[in-house]
Amino acid sequence: MSHDHEHGLPPKSSVSRWFLTTNHKDIGVLYLITALFFLVFGGVLALLFRLELISSGADLLGSMGYNQAVSTHGLLMVFWFISPFAFGFANYVVPLQIGADDLAFPRLNALSYWLYLFSGILMGVSFFQGTTFAGGWTMYAPLNTPAYIPGEGLGATSVVLALIMFTAAVTLGSVNFLTTMYRMRAENLRMRDIPIFSLSINLTVWMMLFAFAALLAALMILASDHILGTTYFQYSIDGTTMPTDADNPGASLLWAHLFWFFGHPEVYIVFFPALGVMAECFQTFTGRRLVGRKWFIISMVLVALQSFVVWMHHMFLTGINLPIKTIFMATTIGISLPFDLMVFSLIYTMAKGRVRFTTPFLFSLGALILFIIGGITGVFLGAIVLDYQFRGTYWVVAHFHYVMVAGATALFGGLYYWYPKITGKMYNETLGKIQFGVYFLGFNLLYFPMFIAWETPRRVFVYPDGLQIWHSMATVGGFILGASFLLMFYNLFVSLWRGEDVGPNPWEYATSAEWAVSSPPSLENFPGVPSYATGKLEFLDEETVAERTESIPGAAAHGHAATDGGTATDGGAVTARAAATATAMESTHEVSGEEHASHASFWPFLVSLGGFIAFLGLSGVRTGSVFYLTMAAVGGVATLGSLVGMTREPFHAPEMAIAERWPFERVEKMKLGMWTFLASDIVLFGAFIGSYAFIRFSYGWEAWHELIPAAHVTFPGLVNTYLLLASSFAVVLAMVAAERESKWGVLASLGATFALGIGFLINKGIEWIHLFNLHGSAAFPEGWGITTNLASSTFYLTTGLHAAHVIIGLVIVAYMAVRTWGGAYMGNEKPIEYFGLYWHLVDIVWLFLFPLFYIL
Amino acid sequence: MSHTKLYTIVFGVLFVFATVQALVETVGLLESNYWLAFGIIMVLSVIKALLVAGYYQHLRWEPRSVSYLAGGGLLVALALTAAAAYSIV
Numbered sequence: 001m002s003h004d005h006e007h008g009l010p011p012k013s014s015v016s017r018w019f020l021t022t023n024h025k026d027i028g029v030l031y032l033i034t035a036l037f038f039l040v041f042g043g044v045l046a047l048l049f050r051l052e053l054i055s056s057g058a059d060l061l062g063s064m065g066y067n068q069a070v071s072t073h074g075l076l077m078v079f080w081f082i083s084p085f086a087f088g089f090a091n092y093v094v095p096l097q098i099g100a101d102d103l104a105f106p107r108l109n110a111l112s113y114w115l116y117l118f119s120g121i122l123m124g125v126s127f128f129q130g131t132t133f134a135g136g137w138t139m140y141a142p143l144n145t146p147a148y149i150p151g152e153g154l155g156a157t158s159v160v161l162a163l164i165m166f167t168a169a170v171t172l173g174s175v176n177f178l179t180t181m182y183r184m185r186a187e188n189l190r191m192r193d194i195p196i197f198s199l200s201i202n203l204t205v206w207m208m209l210f211a212f213a214a215l216l217a218a219l220m221i222l223a224s225d226h227i228l229g230t231t232y233f234q235y236s237i238d239g240t241t242m243p244t245d246a247d248n249p250g251a252s253l254l255w256a257h258l259f260w261f262f263g264h265p266e267v268y269i270v271f272f273p274a275l276g277v278m279a280e281c282f283q284t285f286t287g288r289r290l291v292g293r294k295w296f297i298i299s300m301v302l303v304a305l306q307s308f309v310v311w312m313h314h315m316f317l318t319g320i321n322l323p324i325k326t327i328f329m330a331t332t333i334g335i336s337l338p339f340d341l342m343v344f345s346l347i348y349t350m351a352k353g354r355v356r357f358t359t360p361f362l363f364s365l366g367a368l369i370l371f372i373i374g375g376i377t378g379v380f381l382g383a384i385v386l387d388y389q390f391r392g393t394y395w396v397v398a399h400f401h402y403v404m405v406a407g408a409t410a411l412f413g414g415l416y417y418w419y420p421k422i423t424g425k426m427y428n429e430t431l432g433k434i435q436f437g438v439y440f441l442g443f444n445l446l447y448f449p450m451f452i453a454w455e456t457p458r459r460v461f462v463y464p465d466g467l468q469i470w471h472s473m474a475t476v477g478g479f480i481l482g483a484s485f486l487l488m489f490y491n492l493f494v495s496l497w498r499g500e501d502v503g504p505n506p507w508e509y510a511t512s513a514e515w516a517v518s519s520p521p522s523l524e525n526f527p528g529v530p531s532y533a534t535g536k537l538e539f540l541d542e543e544t545v546a547e548r549t550e551s552i553p554g555a556a557a558h559g560h561a562a563t564d565g566g567t568a569t570d571g572g573a574v575t576a577r578a579a580a581t582a583t584a585m586e587s588t589h590e591v592s593g594e595e596h597a598s599h600a601s602f603w604p605f606l607v608s609l610g611g612f613i614a615f616l617g618l619s620g621v622r623t624g625s626v627f628y629l630t631m632a633a634v635g636g637v638a639t640l641g642s643l644v645g646m647t648r649e650p651f652h653a654p655e656m657a658i659a660e661r662w663p664f665e666r667v668e669k670m671k672l673g674m675w676t677f678l679a680s681d682i683v684l685f686g687a688f689i690g691s692y693a694f695i696r697f698s699y700g701w702e703a704w705h706e707l708i709p710a711a712h713v714t715f716p717g718l719v720n721t722y723l724l725l726a727s728s729f730a731v732v733l734a735m736v737a738a739e740r741e742s743k744w745g746v747l748a749s750l751g752a753t754f755a756l757g758i759g760f761l762i763n764k765g766i767e768w769i770h771l772f773n774l775h776g777s778a779a780f781p782e783g784w785g786i787t788t789n790l791a792s793s794t795f796y797l798t799t800g801l802h803a804a805h806v807i808i809g810l811v812i813v814a815y816m817a818v819r820t821w822g823g824a825y826m827g828n829e830k831p832i833e834y835f836g837l838y839w840h841l842v843d844i845v846w847l848f849l850f851p852l853f854y855i856l
Numbered sequence: 857m858s859h860t861k862l863y864t865i866v867f868g869v870l871f872v873f874a875t876v877q878a879l880v881e882t883v884g885l886l887e888s889n890y891w892l893a894f895g896i897i898m899v900l901s902v903i904k905a906l907l908v909a910g911y912y913q914h915l916r917w918e919p920r921s922v923s924y925l926a927g928g929g930l931l932v933a934l935a936l937t938a939a940a941a942y943s944i945v
Contacts, residue, residue, distance in 0.1 A: 315943075319944070320944065321944070663919065683929045686933020687936060689933075714878050714881055718874065729863065733860070837913050840912045855878065855897055856893075
């Protein structure tokens with residue numbers, strides 16, 4: 001195979017390629033390998049505390065060591081292993097399945113990966129800052145605020161910051177996948193017709209977009225409690241007396257609400273990709289289209305929606321009232337119903353088809369069995385009365401491992417399933433089956449005894465003597481499960497050299513589009529523009545595309561496409577045709593010498609490296625140490641500099657000439673990406689404002705006024721409202737001027753926007769300094785600072801987050817003004833419009849902050 | 857095609873509404889009837905937000921799907937706030 005088409009990318013054998021690449025397949029591979037590293041990391045921690053639990057008591061790791069191992073095991077597995085592992089497949093497979101040549105924003109995709117990797121490294125570094133995070137993966141408040149963390153607690157802060165970085169990666173990824181799936185589907189490929197794995201990823205990223213935004217709010221607030229000393233999740237400690245919750249009655253409940261509002265959708269975010277893999281493997285290895293496919297999809301959509309209204313079943317033992325518990329019990333039991341449908345659909349597909357017991361199928365079937373056990377035991381926990389007994393015991397531990405690790409089981413099946421596609425080699429089938437046997441045995445020996453020993457308290461290293469036999473069994477099971485991975489790694493590694501070469505489709509009945517192209521696929525994925533206009537996958541050559549785009553754009557034939565689980569003949573025909581067109585297209589490519597898409601950029605790596613340094617610095621700034629302060633400053637400058645570099649780099653990622661784009665036909669790629677991002681920003685601000693409202697409500701809405709000094713008046717807020725409204729108006733005028741190609745008009749309007757924004761910040765600065773130093777105030781002799789009370793904490797943090805948005809906006813305005821000076825945007829007002837969407841949202845947020853924080 | 861005149865009118869309305877919100881406090885309505893004042897002020901904020909979204913972010917002229925996307929985010933945030941507050945009533 002020639003490397004003529006690698007477009008500036010070094011070959012795969014070169015290390016530099018992996019730092020430069022923005023191609024979705026390379027990045028998919030990077031995700032898979034990195035996620036497997038974190039599996040080993042989290043797995044070794046688990047083996048350590050399983051050894052500890054051979055007998056009751058902390059005689060191996062020590063109590064703090066045990067707490068750290070348990071907490072970080074949970075965080076690593078949930079955040080740094082399962083989802084990124086699934087997104088390795090999503091990166092590799094989704095564009096191939098829907099007929100796209102890459103993701104919509106390839107550099108952002110690389111940025112997501114590097115942010116993920118560096119967030120994991122930051123997590124690792126935290127182990128060396130005294131102690132790492134030790135307060136349980138749910139990070140409950142006030143336990144995880146600095147006052148309750150022994151020692152300096154810098155490691156814990158680093159973990160919170162690492163999670164923020166991880167969440168940034170997830171948000172970028174969600175925006176990218178949604179834009180891709182709504183703008184880059186092959187012609188005539190309706191949403192409901194895309195292969196079931198891609199569909200599961202689509203629903204997963206929808207949940208991610210909103211759920212992770214709520215988590216981001218929670219984490220930012222927690223980080224602020226750690227670093228700035230706000231008091232959202234803290235109770236006051238006045239020297240000698242015990243802390244009291246009288247001054248902040250909502251603290252621990254606020255965390256529980258924010259965390260579980262994210263946490264429950266997260267269960268399905270983890271599980272849906274696995275479900276998608278199971279459905280693909282069931283179809284391929286039974287030779288049947290998924291029975292009741294339509295109902296399977298409807299069930300998934302229902303679960304995705306319902307996942308946002310079940311979170312309080314994690315809070316049945318808190319002080320929330322009985323009516324709300326009852327409602328959430330009902331929604332929780334209700335969410336098991338669509339899952340029943342999906343389970344029956346999978347079982348019936350198996351019954352109707354002819355099963356071939358390959359390794360991927362065995363893992364998928366195993367996952368189904370484990371998930372059924374995990375699901376049923378979960379319904380117990382959804383019932384309030386039973387939860388009173390089971391809460392905080394090993395019943396919960398056993399249940400969620402049967403669910404989450406069942407998901408991982410399916411994903412390991414996916415690894416075997418797509419291994420030939422990714423590497424072009426076949427793994428050793430016998431060894432794969434043996435691994436499944438060992439894995440399944442180890443899994444059940446590890447987790448099933450936990451149901452029997454359910455009276456063991458969760459997260460605690462002491463348990464009644466009578467339960468020791470079950471814990472010993474679990475420990476043995478854990479080591480067997482761990483050993484099975486050695487077989488997998490050996491098999492997959494050795495097969496890279498010794499495996500048989502495979503053609504495009506090694507699986508007889510696999511018919512989704514990734515099997516229609518070579519293994520591994522070429523850099524451009526397809527030998528032409530993919531189209532389902534005739535109902536089957538075809539590749540349009542350049543001439544046809546040119547003809548079609550010149551005439552009526554978007555004219556598509558009727559009828560719909562069968563993209564997966566069809567009959568074997570479909571796949572064969574498609575493959576043959578693909579091979580034929582591939583040859584034809586390669587020659588036309590060489591002749592025409594058209595402008596190619598870009599595939600290489602070093603900036604995403606640099607931005608993430610800068611972010612890593614900045615966050616490491618931030619974790620220790622409260623100590624005032626020169627080392628940490630320097631790191632924070634250097635990292636901040638490096639991040640900003642790299643972002644500017646990335647913006648200035650010419651990078652070509654063309655929109656597809658012909659594509660299916662329902663329901664966003666008239667919303668171009670950048671605009672859709674921007675709006676998707678803004679939707680998550682709405683949730684972020686919403687969760688901040690919601691947190692304020694919740695704290696104030698639990699304190700006493702009107703009694704709140706006693707926390708605010710008389711000097712905190714409406715006027716500065718009103719002035720800032722005027723300034724911000726005027727700046728929004730100025731951006732609109734800049735857009736109009738660009739439409740009219742008036743360079744001075746654009747410059748004047750952007751200049752006005754900038755000046756008004758700066759005015760906003762100066763006014764806010766004066767106001768803050770005044771409030772910090774309230775000389776002569778009887779009620780606040782020390783001034784009204786960030787740490788003074790709840791009202792000051794919420795005021796400074798919420799308006800501070802808003803001010804940070806203003807500052808980011810002003811940096812962009814300044815950049816655009818410079819570019820306008822150079823002649824940009826004349827007759828192309830789109831970039832100004834996209835920026836305006838952001839700026840107006842910042843304006844809208846202020847329209848609510850103003851009354852809430854200044855008038856009411 | 858531009859809507860400069862329309863944008864200017866919208867700006868005027870936004871300006872006036874912001875002033876009215878501050879006036880509600882100045883005339884002492886918050887002291888005499890807090891929840892009525894609360895209602896007036898929040899309704900005005902909602903109208904202002906809709907004006908900015910509808911005209912400046914020109915959602916009025918975009919496909920409805922974009923509004924649903926943004927509305928989805930809003931709904932999620934409101935559901936969290938409302939249910940959390942109700943849980944401690």
